[in-house]
Amino acid sequence: MELVNLHPLGCSWHWSVSGISIAMIMLALILFGKSFGLSSTYRTLCTISGAGKTSPFFRFDWKAQLWNLYFASGIIAGGFLAKHFLSAGQTIVINPETQSFLFELGLIDQTGVNRQYPLLPPILFNPELTELPRAIFLITIGGLLSGFGSRYAGGCTSGHFISGLSNLQIPSLITLIFFMLGGILSTNFLLPFLLACL
Amino acid sequence: MIKSEVASWYRWQEMFRFESFHIFGIILSAVAVGTTGIAIIKKLRIRDVYGKAIVIPDKAKSFYRYAFGGFIFGIGWALAGCPGVHYALAGFGQYMILLALFSAVMGTWIYGALRTKLPH
Numbered sequence: 519m520e521l522v523n524l525h526p527l528g529c530s531w532h533w534s535v536s537g538i539s540i541a542m543i544m545l546a547l548i549l550f551g552k553s554f555g556l557s558s559t560y561r562t563l564c565t566i567s568g569a570g571k572t573s574p575f576f577r578f579d580w581k582a583q584l585w586n587l588y589f590a591s592g593i594i595a596g597g598f599l600a601k602h603f604l605s606a607g608q609t610i611v612i613n614p615e616t617q618s619f620l621f622e623l624g625l626i627d628q629t630g631v632n633r634q635y636p637l638l639p640p641i642l643f644n645p646e647l648t649e650l651p652r653a654i655f656l657i658t659i660g661g662l663l664s665g666f667g668s669r670y671a672g673g674c675t676s677g678h679f680i681s682g683l684s685n686l687q688i689p690s691l692i693t694l695i696f697f698m699l700g701g702i703l704s705t706n707f708l709l710p711f712l713l714a715c716l
Numbered sequence: 717m718i719k720s721e722v723a724s725w726y727r728w729q730e731m732f733r734f735e736s737f738h739i740f741g742i743i744l745s746a747v748a749v750g751t752t753g754i755a756i757i758k759k760l761r762i763r764d765v766y767g768k769a770i771v772i773p774d775k776a777k778s779f780y781r782y783a784f785g786g787f788i789f790g791i792g793w794a795l796a797g798c799p800g801v802h803y804a805l806a807g808f809g810q811y812m813i814l815l816a817l818f819s820a821v822m823g824t825w826i827y828g829a830l831r832t833k834l835p836h
Contacts, residue, residue: 536720537745597807660796665823671785684750700790
């Protein structure tokens, strides 16, 4: 079935294609008087769900932020398109060191990343019933921390790493150093620890 | 995001183990183009499409919130992904990610509730 890979958009894209596209999106948003940052949508979703009753932090004009939710729906649509129209048996080849690290944790097979699940390890994101509680626990912890931390720091990867750094913001530089420290700790120590305990 | 594998959990793990240039490359190229673009916008005082002057607000000066918040976010990111990726993966049909998205919204809610008690 070599045919499927002939489509130029079907294979994985080079990192620079993605990087430049992301920057173009950010600049386009700036030209429309908006700013690029996706964790803000979580705050908007809180407000829409009635969080204004619990904290003044959520009492703001969420309608002015609706565009960002539309933007997020665009990303959802993009994910859908990638799956149904641009996927051609995409596999991910990762560094052998990472591969053996993840194999030892039981997250991938010895042969590498599962072809069927090129994006997320099935044991966490498509688990058997017996593995479900552990998966739910890990994902919930991860989600809670990322939601809490991004608002505490005033932005996530898009807001600080991309927008902030492009605007030469020192706070963003501080934040991303700590993003990296948190991530390094999490991947190398917390994840193995939690997987061993659960 | 899907096509360049930024949304791949495996790529984040590689990044946090410094065993791949992939995501660093994406970020660096985005920042290179972004910095140039913003510099041009500022230099030429380009107005937005509504004719208003473009003012990109500076991030508030502080240390604690960026250090603590960033650190906590980093831990969560390595486990369950960052916001943009949640949306992309939801579109990709990875429904467990909706749990990550939901708990991240809850995390934001908790932050809002505790906000006045945290050092900023």
